[in-house]
Amino acid sequence: DAGVIQSPRHEVTEMGQEVTLRCKPISGHNSLFWYRQTMMRGLELLIYFNNNVPIDDSGMPEDRFSAKMPNASFSTLKIQPSEPRDSAVYFCASRTGDQPQHFGDGTRLSIL
Amino acid sequence: GDSVTQMEGPVTLSEEAFLTINCTYTATGYPSLFWYVQYPGEGLQLLLKATKADDKGSNKGFEATYRKETTSFHLEKGSVQVSDSAVYFCAQNGGGSGNTGKLIFGQGTTLQVKP
Secondary structure (H helix, E strand, O other), X not given: OOOOEEEXXXXXXXXXXXXXXXXXXXXXXXXXXXXXXXXXXXXXXXXXXXXXXXXXXXXXXXXXXXXXXXXXXXXXXXEOOOOHHHOEEEEEEEEOOOOOOEEOOOEXXXXX | OOEEEEOOOOEEEEOOOOEEEOEEEEOOOOOOEEEEXXXXXXXXXXXXXXXXXXXXXXXXXXXEEOEOOOOEOOEEEOOOOHHHOEEEEEEEOOOXXXXXXXXXXXXXXXXXXXX
16 A cells, blocks of 8 residues: 655755645545654644644744645645745654554755 | 653664663653654654553564553663664654644654664
8 A cells, every 4th residue: 555655755945935845645544744853853743634624733833834735635735935944854644543643754855 | 741751862782782762751641652763764654552551562573561650651672683773753642632643752762773
């Protein structure tokens, strides 16, 4: 079975540009999570969805960050405008019911 | 608030040595506890879990026991291999009313095993 699929795997862009990260959860999973991983702050939950509805976005750093889940098989995390301090690895994870989360391989984002 | 604290790394061991990575938690409810492993360039993979006090999670030779009295979930392995070199994360789900699935992670412990 295909796992959680994230794209792109790597993204390098200049500050001020819009960045869109994409995630396809495991088919049948009804919860989706976006995390950010940095050396300084470790793993931080940014936002999560249940049945495509955002439940908790308290981890979203600021208004430059937004996330959507238009359907059960796709989610995006957008940063506009991007800044160098947004450089990190961004993970998407999904799960069904009360089962453990399954993680994608992440998007390594570098903002120059 | 709810939190997870892991021992700082890196931990460097020789092959076949005994491994312990300490993890303690604070929670308002009765959380489920997890260990995830992250290999270089990959996402996190669930290693083992325990859902209630005195449960022992085990997988691939790794074990951890849910100790409510000491609020701990230490990871152990009797004989490590070079292939176990990775970053290990302890996590909990808060244990509050309703299982939201929201995980709280420790800071991660890097394990390096030398031949």
